[in-house]
Amino acid sequence: MRVVVDNVEKTFIDSKKREVTALENINFSIEEQEFVVLVGPSGCGKSTLLNIVGGLLSPSKGEVYFEGKEQKNPKLGIVFQEIALLPWRNVYENVIYGLEESGASKQEQKVKGKHYIDMVGLTGFEKAFPKQLSGGMKQRAGIARALAVEPDLLLMDEPFSALDAQTRTIMQEELLTIWDRTRLSTLYVTHNIQEAVYLADRVIVLSRHPGHIKKIIKIELPKMGRDQEKYRSQFERYSQEIWSLIRHDAEEALKEA
Amino acid sequence: MAAVKQVIKNRVAFLDQKVPPYIPVLGITGLLLIWELICRLNIVPPLFLPAPTAIVADGWQMISSGELFRHLMASLTRILGGYAIGTVLGITVGLILGFSKWADAIFTPIVYSIYPIPKIALLPLIILWFGIGEMPKVAIIALGVFFPVLINTFSGVKNVDPILIKAAVTFGSNHLNVIRKVILPGALPTIFAGLKLAAGTALLLLVSAEMIAAQYGIGAMVLHYGNLMITTKLMAGVLLLSLLGLLFNRGLQWLERRLIPWK
Numbered sequence: 242m243r244v245v246v247d248n249v250e251k252t253f254i255d256s257k258k259r260e261v262t263a264l265e266n267i268n269f270s271i272e273e274q275e276f277v278v279l280v281g282p283s284g285c286g287k288s289t290l291l292n293i294v295g296g297l298l299s300p301s302k303g304e305v306y307f308e309g310k311e312q313k314n315p316k317l318g319i320v321f322q323e324i325a326l327l328p329w330r331n332v333y334e335n336v337i338y339g340l341e342e343s344g345a346s347k348q349e350q351k352v353k354g355k356h357y358i359d360m361v362g363l364t365g366f367e368k369a370f371p372k373q374l375s376g377g378m379k380q381r382a383g384i385a386r387a388l389a390v391e392p393d394l395l396l397m398d399e400p401f402s403a404l405d406a407q408t409r410t411i412m413q414e415e416l417l418t419i420w421d422r423t424r425l426s427t428l429y430v431t432h433n434i435q436e437a438v439y440l441a442d443r444v445i446v447l448s449r450h451p452g453h454i455k456k457i458i459k460i461e462l463p464k465m466g467r468d469q470e471k472y473r474s475q476f477e478r479y480s481q482e483i484w485s486l487i488r489h490d491a492e493e494a495l496k497e498a
Numbered sequence: 499m500a501a502v503k504q505v506i507k508n509r510v511a512f513l514d515q516k517v518p519p520y521i522p523v524l525g526i527t528g529l530l531l532i533w534e535l536i537c538r539l540n541i542v543p544p545l546f547l548p549a550p551t552a553i554v555a556d557g558w559q560m561i562s563s564g565e566l567f568r569h570l571m572a573s574l575t576r577i578l579g580g581y582a583i584g585t586v587l588g589i590t591v592g593l594i595l596g597f598s599k600w601a602d603a604i605f606t607p608i609v610y611s612i613y614p615i616p617k618i619a620l621l622p623l624i625i626l627w628f629g630i631g632e633m634p635k636v637a638i639i640a641l642g643v644f645f646p647v648l649i650n651t652f653s654g655v656k657n658v659d660p661i662l663i664k665a666a667v668t669f670g671s672n673h674l675n676v677i678r679k680v681i682l683p684g685a686l687p688t689i690f691a692g693l694k695l696a697a698g699t700a701l702l703l704l705v706s707a708e709m710i711a712a713q714y715g716i717g718a719m720v721l722h723y724g725n726l727m728i729t730t731k732l733m734a735g736v737l738l739l740s741l742l743g744l745l746f747n748r749g750l751q752w753l754e755r756r757l758i759p760w761k
């Protein structure tokens with residue numbers, strides 16, 4: 242299935258009762274098995290866009306739809322920046338939440354729960370409550386929960402931004418490995434340019450006032466192992482290009498804050 | 499010049515002082531001893547304040563005659579019945595008001611206009627409706643419990659992090675399951691604060707109602723012996739009430755630990 246974002250616009254009413262346009266003219270698609278990354282400066286509407294695609298916010302104009310051969314309700318998996326594990330459920334119970342809600346048998350819950358807990362490296366922590374986990378471990382559980390429903394589209398909003406730099410690097414590598422095994426269509430939000438170039442098939446660069454697509458850049462590098470020395474210069478070139486696109490915006494954002 | 503050594507001490511050590519577990523018992527025992535002493539030395543006449551030993555002696559006699567038990571059972575059925583009804587209704591309505599903006603808009607003003615009425619003032623009216631008997635006493639306790647539980651449940655629901663609700667919906671929860679699996683457990687700590695508050699209210703209303711209109715019950719018993727000026731038996735009733743309140747609270751604490759293991 243392919244996901245189409247068609248002419249989406251979003252306006253908010255701000256605290257002074259004025260209408261502000263957060264997103265305008267957003268058109269793009271996510272192909273099957275494609276990893277699309279949204280980058281842009283703070284406040285350009287990345288989260289807003291992701292929430293609209295995830296069905297947690299209505300667009301003011303336009304629509305988002307799935308396009309495919311089968312007639313079935315598309316399943317979504319979201320990894321939240323706030324992680325959003327249920328504090329009263331242990332790791333296992335959190336991971337199988339979506340399976341439980343879709344009416345999967347206990348047996349299936351067990352098998353898939355174990356599979357995805359193993360995949361994110363949380364084996365042995367099934368019984369732990371979120372409170373007892375480190376930040377990185379919590380986010381692994383959040384990822385396992387999203388993977389466990391085997392979604393048609395995986396959405397991630399800055400999933401690693403609360404983590405320290407080392408953990409973050411490790412998690413990026415692990416995410417890529419997991420993605421390589423599952424090949425889920427993914428929409429990933431970040432403001433970290435290196436992260437975008439490292440993960441994406443295509444990078445969508447958003448700009449501000451109002452949020453719109455400045456450029457869509459296809460990353461023509463092999464999906465795995467982009468951090469190798471031989472790709473260094475190409476990697477740098479992509480990063481430079483994105484940075485030059487958003488630098489002005491980012492500086493403006495800083496002045497307003 | 500010789501070096502001067504100045505060790506840095508933990509200046510907030512008082513924050514984690516260790517208290518031996520027998521100390522709380524010591525406090526109560528001390529109080530009882532002083533009380534006994536005051537009575538033995540005839541500082542206050544026994545009619546005003548009987549000695550603990552005298553109370554226990556008379557209390558024992560009331561236990562063996564079965565009198566105390568009969569009063570206790572009458573009170574227990576009323577308070578447990580009323581408390582259960584008030585709690586179930588309070589939590590249910592609180593969840594609904596917290597979940598539905600419509601229900602909130604319609605019913606919350608009504609709730610807040612009835613809430614401040616001292617519930618005991620409604621007893622005559624309730625007796626008029628239900629007649630004399632067990633019903634009005636159970637009803638008044640249920641009413642008194644209903645409001646604090648409702649209001650705490652409501653604010654507990656409002657404090658549930660919306661991101662958790664979004665997560666649950668994303669992973670396929672319908673409205674009922676959002677309430678059952680996210681909102682109810684999320685509001686549980688606040689609900690328990692309401693339950694503890696309501697326990698005190700329930701006890702108060704129980705005794706008041708029994709003093710106004712009952713033959714049996716600890717409240718009626720205390721009033722009866724007060725009128726007869728038999729202070730020892732009156733005090734036995736008062737101590738029983740204190741014990742009842744204590745047990746109530748302990749029971750709720752135990753339940754809270756069982757139901758909220760993730761805290």
Ligand SMILES: Nc1ncnc2c1ncn2[C@@H]1O[C@H](COP(=O)(O)OP(=O)(O)OP(=O)(O)O)[C@@H](O)[C@H]1O
Nearest residue numbers: 253254255263282283284285286287288289290432
């Ligand atoms: N509920 C809301 N009401 C009013 N304005 C909003 C609301 N949500 C977002 N906005 C505005 O819309 C714009 C985009 O917000 P959004 O959170 O999508 O940005 P973002 O790109 O995710 O930023 P960040 O990188 O800081 O997370 C901002 O200007 C923000 O102030």
Ligand SMILES: [Mg+2]
Nearest residue numbers: 287288289398
């Ligand atoms: Mg954001």
